[in-house]
Amino acid sequence: MRSHPGKAVQWLHEELPSWVKDGIIDDAAAARLRERYPEQLSRKADMVLLAFGILGSAAIGAGLILLVAHNWDDLSRAMRTAISFLPLVISQGLTGYVLARRSESRAWRESTAVFTTLAIGVCIAMISQTYQYQGTPEGFLFTWLLLAVAVPYLLDSAAATVLYLAGLTTWCLFGHDADIAWFWLLAGLIAPYLWRGIGRSSQTSSATVLAYAMIISLTITGYPLAHRGLDGAPIVVYAGLMAAFTLYGSQNRGTGGLPFSRIGGIGSVCLALVLTYEDPWRVHHYLQSVSGVTETHQFAMLAVTQAIALWLLIQSLRKSDMMAALWGALAPLALAGYLASHAEVPTSALQAVFNAYAFALGIFKLLDARRRVNQLGANIGLAILSLLLLARFSDPGVSSLTRGVAFIAVGVAFLIANIYYARLVRARQGDLPCSKS
Amino acid sequence: MFKKLMWPVFGIMVCAQVAVPAWMVVDKELAFVSGKQLRVRCALRDPYDLFRGRYVALRFDIGPIATSNEWNPANAKTRYLSYSVDEKGFLRGEKVLTSPPDGDYIRLGRNVHGAELPCDRFYMNEELAPRADRFLRASRDTVWAAVRLRHGDLVLEEVYVDDVPLARYLEEHPDAGTDATIRPAPPIRK
Numbered sequence: 001m002r003s004h005p006g007k008a009v010q011w012l013h014e015e016l017p018s019w020v021k022d023g024i025i026d027d028a029a030a031a032r033l034r035e036r037y038p039e040q041l042s043r044k045a046d047m048v049l050l051a052f053g054i055l056g057s058a059a060i061g062a063g064l065i066l067l068v069a070h071n072w073d074d075l076s077r078a079m080r081t082a083i084s085f086l087p088l089v090i091s092q093g094l095t096g097y098v099l100a101r102r103s104e105s106r107a108w109r110e111s112t113a114v115f116t117t118l119a120i121g122v123c124i125a126m127i128s129q130t131y132q133y134q135g136t137p138e139g140f141l142f143t144w145l146l147l148a149v150a151v152p153y154l155l156d157s158a159a160a161t162v163l164y165l166a167g168l169t170t171w172c173l174f175g176h177d178a179d180i181a182w183f184w185l186l187a188g189l190i191a192p193y194l195w196r197g198i199g200r201s202s203q204t205s206s207a208t209v210l211a212y213a214m215i216i217s218l219t220i221t222g223y224p225l226a227h228r229g230l231d232g233a234p235i236v237v238y239a240g241l242m243a244a245f246t247l248y249g250s251q252n253r254g255t256g257g258l259p260f261s262r263i264g265g266i267g268s269v270c271l272a273l274v275l276t277y278e279d280p281w282r283v284h285h286y287l288q289s290v291s292g293v294t295e296t297h298q299f300a301m302l303a304v305t306q307a308i309a310l311w312l313l314i315q316s317l318r319k320s321d322m323m324a325a326l327w328g329a330l331a332p333l334a335l336a337g338y339l340a341s342h343a344e345v346p347t348s349a350l351q352a353v354f355n356a357y358a359f360a361l362g363i364f365k366l367l368d369a370r371r372r373v374n375q376l377g378a379n380i381g382l383a384i385l386s387l388l389l390l391a392r393f394s395d396p397g398v399s400s401l402t403r404g405v406a407f408i409a410v411g412v413a414f415l416i417a418n419i420y421y422a423r424l425v426r427a428r429q430g431d432l433p434c435s436k437s
Numbered sequence: 438m439f440k441k442l443m444w445p446v447f448g449i450m451v452c453a454q455v456a457v458p459a460w461m462v463v464d465k466e467l468a469f470v471s472g473k474q475l476r477v478r479c480a481l482r483d484p485y486d487l488f489r490g491r492y493v494a495l496r497f498d499i500g501p502i503a504t505s506n507e508w509n510p511a512n513a514k515t516r517y518l519s520y521s522v523d524e525k526g527f528l529r530g531e532k533v534l535t536s537p538p539d540g541d542y543i544r545l546g547r548n549v550h551g552a553e554l555p556c557d558r559f560y561m562n563e564e565l566a567p568r569a570d571r572f573l574r575a576s577r578d579t580v581w582a583a584v585r586l587r588h589g590d591l592v593l594e595e596v597y598v599d600d601v602p603l604a605r606y607l608e609e610h611p612d613a614g615t616d617a618t619i620r621p622a623p624p625i626r627k
Contacts, residue, residue: 088454089455099444131465134555134558
C-alpha cells in the first residue's frame with residue numbers, strides 16, 4: 001500500500017459524503033476510494049502504538065543503562081557477566097521472533113530495533129565496567145556502532161537508524177585526526193539504508209524522520225570533519241552543504257525535499273548573516289601545499305560540497321528557478337570570498353557583498369511569495385530582512401532610540417505584510433480547503 | 438534478494454554481538470588467571486564516564502623514566518615501558534622504548550606526556566568514588582593498585598589501602614574521606 005500525505009487523505013474523507021450527496025460519485029465509488037486511501041483514525045492509532053512501543057523500548061534500555069551507571073558491587077564478577085549478556089540475548093530472541101512472525105508490524109519492528117540497539121550498548125558497557133576495561137568513550141561508541149549497524153537493515157527501522165546517526169555524530173565530536181577514515185566507513189555502512197529509506201517513499205513519516213536525522217547529523221559533523229587543516233575552510237564547506245540542501249529541497253518539492261529546504265534555508269540564512277560580520281574574515285588564511293590526511297580530507301570535503309552545490313545550481317538555472325538559484329549562490333559566493341580574503345581584499349568589501357546577498361535573499365523571497373500567494377514565504381522573506389536589520393543595528397555604537405525605531409518598523413512591516421498576504425490568499429483561494437504550498 | 442539474505446545476516450549479527458563482549462571477558466579472565474601480578478603506587482582523581490558509570494582516575498608513581506633517544510613524540514605509535522620491581526615489591530618504570538625489549542614490558546598508549554600506564558580508570562560504586570578521592574588526597578602513600586601483566590597488556594585488578602580493597606576500606610571506615618577540607622594533591626615525582 002502506498003503512503004499518501006495525511007492532510008490530503010483527511011480532506012478526501014471529509015469531501016466524499018458531499019460528493020455522493022451531489023451525485024458526483026456513487027456509493028460504490030466512494031467505498032472504493034475509502035478503501036484505497038484508508039481512514040486517518042486507524043493510521044493515527046498505528047502511530048500511537050508505534051510511538052508508545054518505541055518509548056517503552058527506549059525507557060527499558062535507558063533503565064538498564066542507569067543500572068550500569070550505579071555500579072553493581074554486590075554481585076560476583078561471574079554473576080555480573082551473566083547479567084550483562086541478558087538484555088542482549090533477550091533482544092536477539094525478540095529480533096528473531098519479529099523476523100519470523102511479526103515482520104509486517106511496524107510497531108514490533110521499531111520497538112525491537114530500539115531495544116536491540118540499546119541492549120548492545122548496555123552489554124558492552126557492563127562488561128567494560130565489570131572487568132575495568134580502559135579506553136575512551138569514542139572507542140566504546142565505535143564498537144557499539146559497528147555491532148548495531150545491521151539492526152536497521154534487518155528490522156527496517158527508522159528509529160534504530162536515528163539512534164545510529166546520533167551515536168555516529170557523538171563519536172565524531174569525540175574523535176581525533178586519525179579517525180576521519182573510520183567516520184566515513186561508519187557513515188558508508190548506513191548510507192544504503194538512508195538512500196533507500198528517504199528515496200523510496202519520500203512522503204512517509206519515517207522518510208521525513210530519516211531525512212531530518214541525516215541532515216542534522218551532517219550539519220553537526222561538518223565542522224569537526226572540516227576544521228582540521230586550512231583556516232577558514234569550514235565556512236566554504238558549510239556554504240556548499242547548506243546550498244546543496246536548499247537546492248535539492250527546492251528541486252524535490254512534494255517528493256521529500258521539505259526537510260532539506262528547511263534545514264538548508266535556515267543554515268544558509270544564518271551563515272549569510274554571520275558572514276556580514278568582520279570576525280569570520282579575520283582568520284589567518286593560508287594555502288599551504290595540501291599534505292597529510294587531514295588537509296587532504298578537508299580539501300576533498302570542500303571540493304565535493306562545492307561541486308554538488310554547483311551542479312544543483314546549474315540544474316536550477318536550467319529550469320529558470322531563480323529563487324532556488326539565489327539560495328544556491330551562497331556556495332560560490334563563499335568560495336569567492338574565501339579566495340578573495342586570501343588575496344588581501346579588504347574585509348569590509350566582503351562584508352558588503354554578504355550584506356547585499358542577505359538583502360537580496362529577503363527581497364526576492366518576498367516577491368516570490370507574492371507570485372506564489374504564499375503567506376509563509378512572505379514571513380520568511382520579512383524574517384530574513386528583519387534579522388539583517390537587527391544584525392546591523394546590534395552595533396553598540398547605535399543609539400537606543402534608533403534601535404527602538406528600527407524594532408518598531410520591523411514589527412509594523414510584519415503586521416502590514418501579513419494583512420496584505422492574508423487578503424491576497426483569501427482572494428485567490430476560492431473554495432479550495434487547503435491553500436498552503 | 439534481501440529476504441534470502443535475512444537469516445544469514447541475522448546469524449552473523451547475533452554471532453558478532455555475542456562474540457565481541459565474550460572476547461572482552463575471555464581476554465581479561467586469561468590475564469587474571471595467567472598474568473603476572475604487580476603492585477603499583479598510585480594517587481587518584483574522581484571523574485565520571487557517561488556510559489560506564491563513576492570511576493576514579495588513577496595516577497601512578499613509578500619513578501623517573503628515561504626516554505629512548507630515537508623516540509619522536511610526533512611520530513610515536515605504540516611505545517613500550519621496561520620496568521623493575523623495587524625492594525618493597527612495587528613496580529618502577531625504567532625506560533620508554535619504541536620497540537619491545539627482551540623480557541617483560543608494558544605496552545603504553547599513544548600519549549606524549551611521559552610514561553602513563555594504560556589502566557588509568559578504576560570503576561567503583563558511585564557513592565564511594567567521591568569519598569575515595571578525598572580520602573586518598575590525605576593518605577596517598579598507603580594506596581596501591583594490583584595489576585596483571587600478560588603479553589605486555591596491563592589489566593587493573595583492584596586498588597588497595599593498607600592491603601584492604603578500597604571499597605571495603607571505605608565501608609569499614611565511615612569517617613574516611615568525609616573531611617571537607619581537601620588538601621591539594623602533591624605532584625607526582627617524574
